Each structure stands twice: as C-alpha cells, then as structure tokens.
Amino acid sequence: MKKLLLLLAFATTLFAQGVKVPDAEQFVGPPKGQPVTGALLDEQANQTAGLLRCPVCQGMSVADSPSEMAVNMKHQVRDLIARGYTQEQILRYFERSYGQFVLLKPKFQGVNTLVWILPIVALAVGIFAIFSMMGKGGSQPVDEPPASAADEDPYLAEVRKLTGKQS
Amino acid sequence: MNRIVLIAGILITIALVVVLAAGLGKDPQHIDSQLIGKEAPDFALKAVGTGETIDLTQFRGKPLVVNFWATWCRPCYEEHPVLVANAQMMQGQVQFLGVVFQDKEEKIQQFLNERGTAYPTLVDMGGKTAIAYGVGGVPETFFLNKNGKVVAKFEGPIDPDTLQQNVRKAMTQ
Numbered sequence: 001m002k003k004l005l006l007l008l009a010f011a012t013t014l015f016a017q018g019v020k021v022p023d024a025e026q027f028v029g030p031p032k033g034q035p036v037t038g039a040l041l042d043e044q045a046n047q048t049a050g051l052l053r054c055p056v057c058q059g060m061s062v063a064d065s066p067s068e069m070a071v072n073m074k075h076q077v078r079d080l081i082a083r084g085y086t087q088e089q090i091l092r093y094f095e096r097s098y099g100q101f102v103l104l105k106p107k108f109q110g111v112n113t114l115v116w117i118l119p120i121v122a123l124a125v126g127i128f129a130i131f132s133m134m135g136k137g138g139s140q141p142v143d144e145p146p147a148s149a150a151d152e153d154p155y156l157a158e159v160r161k162l163t164g165k166q167s
Numbered sequence: 168m169n170r171i172v173l174i175a176g177i178l179i180t181i182a183l184v185v186v187l188a189a190g191l192g193k194d195p196q197h198i199d200s201q202l203i204g205k206e207a208p209d210f211a212l213k214a215v216g217t218g219e220t221i222d223l224t225q226f227r228g229k230p231l232v233v234n235f236w237a238t239w240c241r242p243c244y245e246e247h248p249v250l251v252a253n254a255q256m257m258q259g260q261v262q263f264l265g266v267v268f269q270d271k272e273e274k275i276q277q278f279l280n281e282r283g284t285a286y287p288t289l290v291d292m293g294g295k296t297a298i299a300y301g302v303g304g305v306p307e308t309f310f311l312n313k314n315g316k317v318v319a320k321f322e323g324p325i326d327p328d329t330l331q332q333n334v335r336k337a338m339t340q
Contacts (some may be wrong), residue, residue, distance in 0.1 A: 018220040021291070022208035022299030055198060055303035068269045069303075072294035097301035099201045122179070129172050 024080055024093045031084030045078040048087050052077070052094055053104050061104055198303045200320040207233070207309065207317050208299040212266065212289035215275045221264070221287050223315070230337035231311040232263045232330075235297055238274045240305040246324035247282055253330050254285040261334055262286070268294040268302075310337040 036044055049063035054070040062070045062077070073094070080090050094102045106112040202208075211222035223231075234250055236243040254263035263286035267275050272290055279288060291297055300309060303322075310319040310333040318340045319333040 018211060019213055019292075020209065020211035020222070021293070021295035022210055026208070027299075055301075069294065069297075072269070073298060075293065076295060076298060094298075096201060097299055098198055098303070099301070101198050125175055129175075 024085060024089070027096050028085070028089045028093045031080075031086070032089060033084045033086045035084045036081050041078065041082055044081050044087070045074065048081065048090055049074045049077050051087075051091060051104055053098075053102050055098060055102065197322060198301060200309075200317065201301055202309070202317040203320065205317060207231075207311050207315050208296070209315075210266075210289075210291075210296045210299075212291055212296065214287045214289055215267070215272055215279065216288075219287075221289055223264075226262045226264075227315055228313050230261045230313055230334065231309075231315075232261060232334065232337070233266060233300075233309040233311065234263070234306060234325075235266050235268065235291075235300065235302045235308070236306045237267055237270045238278045239270065242324040243306045244282075246306055246326075249325060249327055249330060251283060251285045253327065253334070257334065258285070261337070264289060266291050266296060268292075268297045268305075308333075310334065312337050312340050316340075 046063050049070075050061045052062040052073060054060045054062050054065035054067060054073070056067050056069045057065045060070070062073045065071075077090055080093070085093075091103060100107060100112070106115050108116055207223065209223050211220050213219070214221050223233075232250070232254075234246075236247075250263060250265075254261075257263075265284070265286060265288035267288060268291040270290070275288060275290065300307075306322075306324055308321045308325050308330075309317055310321075312318050318336050321329060321333060
C-alpha cells in the first residue's frame with residue numbers, strides 16, 4: 001500500500017511538472033483486465049517479470065536481476081498490472097520495444113518454432129534408432145566359428161578326406 | 168541403418184555448427200531496434216538546468232538526434248564532444264536531444280558544466296522513456312526524420328562519420 005502511494009505521489013509530481021512519459025495505452029490499448037492490489041499484485045508482478053529478460057544482463061530475468069534497468073522494468077510491470085493490464089498485454093508492450101529478445105519463453109512462430117520442434121524430433125529419431133538397433137540385434141545370425149587350422153591347410157584336409165575323419 | 172544414423176548425426180552437427188557460428192558472431196548485448204520505420208514514442212521531459220519541459224512533438228518538421236546516456240557511462244564521455252560539435256555545426260537544421268536515465272540531476276549538471284553542451288538534456292525519471300525506446304544500455308542514439316519516424320539507431324559511442332551518415336538518412340528518408 002505504501003509503495004502504491006509512493007508511486008501515485010511520483011506520478012502526480014511528474015504530471016504537475018508537465019512531464020509525459022510514453023504510456024502502454026498508446027501501444028497496446030486500454031487495460032483488458034481488472035486493477036489488482038495487495039499480495040495478488042506482488043505475485044502477478046513477479047510472475048510476469050519472470051517472463052521478461054533483463055536487457056543489460058546475461059540471461060537473467062527481470063524478476064531476478066538487481067540491475068537498475070531491471071528494477072525500472074519491474075516497477076513498470078507492477079504499475080501496469082495495478083492498472084488492470086493483462087500479462088499478454090504487458091509482454092506485448094515490452095516486445096514492442098525490445099522485440100522477441102525480451103521474452104524468456106520464445107514464441108511458437110517463425111524460426112523459433114525450431115526451438116520447440118527440434119528437441120522432440122531429435123528425441124523421436126533417437127528412440128527410433130535405439131529400437132531399430134535392438135530389433136536388428138535380436139535377429140542377427142550367430143557368427144560362424146572361426147575356421148580351424150585344418151580347414152585352411154590343404155594337406156591336412158586331404159589326409160582327413162582319405163581317413164574319413166572330419167575334425 | 169548405420170548409414171541413416173551417420174547422416175542424421177552429420178546433419179545435426181552441421182546445424183549446430185551453423186547456429187553456434189551465427190551466435191558467436193553476434194554481440195550478446197545487441198538488440199535490434201523494433202522502432203525503425205515506426206513513429207518514435209512521444210515524451211515530454213524536464214530539461215536539466217532550466218527545468219523547462221521539452222516535448223518531442225515540438226520538433227516535428229526537423230530531423231532529430233535523440234541520445235540516451237548517463238554520467239556513470241564511460242563511453243558517453245567519449246562521444247559527448249562528437250555530439251556537441253555536430254549539434255553546433257548543424258544548428259537550425261537538426262535538433263539534438265540528450266536523455267539521461269538512471270542518474271542524478273546534480274551529477275548531470277556537473278557533467279554538463281565541466282564539458283559543455285549545445286542542446287537540451289532531459290531527465291528520464293524511472294526510465295520509462297528508455298524502456299519505450301528499447302534501450303538496453305548507454306549510450307544509444309536514435310535518428311528521427313522530420314515526421315518523427317525512427318530511421319536509425321546506433322549502439323555505443325558514436326563517431327563523427329557514423330553520426331553524419333545517420334543524420335543524412337534522417338534528412339532524406
């Protein structure tokens with residue numbers, strides 16, 4: 001509540017000075033949801049910030065990063081949820097500025113489709129290869145015993161032939 | 168069967184090498200601007216020193232150079248003289264604006280007193296303007312044409328040639 005009042009006071013000060021910052025409404029329209037407050041606001045803000053990549057960090061989410069840029073983004077996410085913006089609208093707003101780079105979970109479209117499909121294809125190919133090899137292994141003929149020295153020696157073979165012995 | 172596994176392995180390895188090679192050649196901090204070809208987000212921010220509110224829309228009809236920077240950013244010290252010299256040279260033809268975020272007004276004022284300036288420097292409290300422009304780090308410079316459309320973006324300390332090249336783009340597109 002205290003944070004919300006501070007945010008309101010900050011916004012009022014900006015307005016009084018004639019300061020105008022770009023607003024989400026200009027890009028993603030009016031809020032589609034209901035204003036959120038209290039613990040639910042914290043929870044939803046954290047969840048949404050967790051889906052956004054911090055632009056100045058190495059693979060960290062906005063929720064996890066302590067950088068000032070991420071903190072500013074987190075404040076903005078919180079502010080938008082408090083005003084009733086949905087998660088989809090908020091992600092779209094940030095995507096409009098930073099592109100798909102800002103989304104930690106890539107969208108199922110374009111080249112990104114490969115990110116979702118390739119692991120499944122690789123797994124299927126692997127399973128197929130393993131089962132094929134196992135199947136082939138079971139029906140393989142038993143190897144012939146190595147030829148004995150007698151089979152290779154024509155003299156010995158001739159003696160065996162004459163005496164009628166086979167081994 | 169072995170041949171199929173071998174071919175599949177080779178194909179997967181080639182794909183991986185291609186993806187890795189493409190990724191290694193890229194700056195991990197580089198963000199393609201989504202604003203190129205679009206109208207720049209409007210803002211009206213307080214100018215350092217004068218306290219006057221400067222609205223982006225008041226410069227419609229003139230190409231604009233919007234430079235995001237901060238006093239804690241070392242490369243910004245490097246590019247500041249380039250921006251000031253060009254702003255003086257192109258006065259009347261091109262409007263330059265500095266937007267500072269994640270900073271303190273006293274520090275900005277001190278920086279400008281020591282190094283001089285030739286254009287308004289605005290304070291972006293809370294960084295909302297920087298976020299709307301997709302700024303990932305400082306310095307970053309946006310070039311707007313006379314209709315307020317973003318025609319180019321440059322990341323890092325800008326040199327005179329690149330600045331001139333992008334200004335020409337803003338004047339002609």
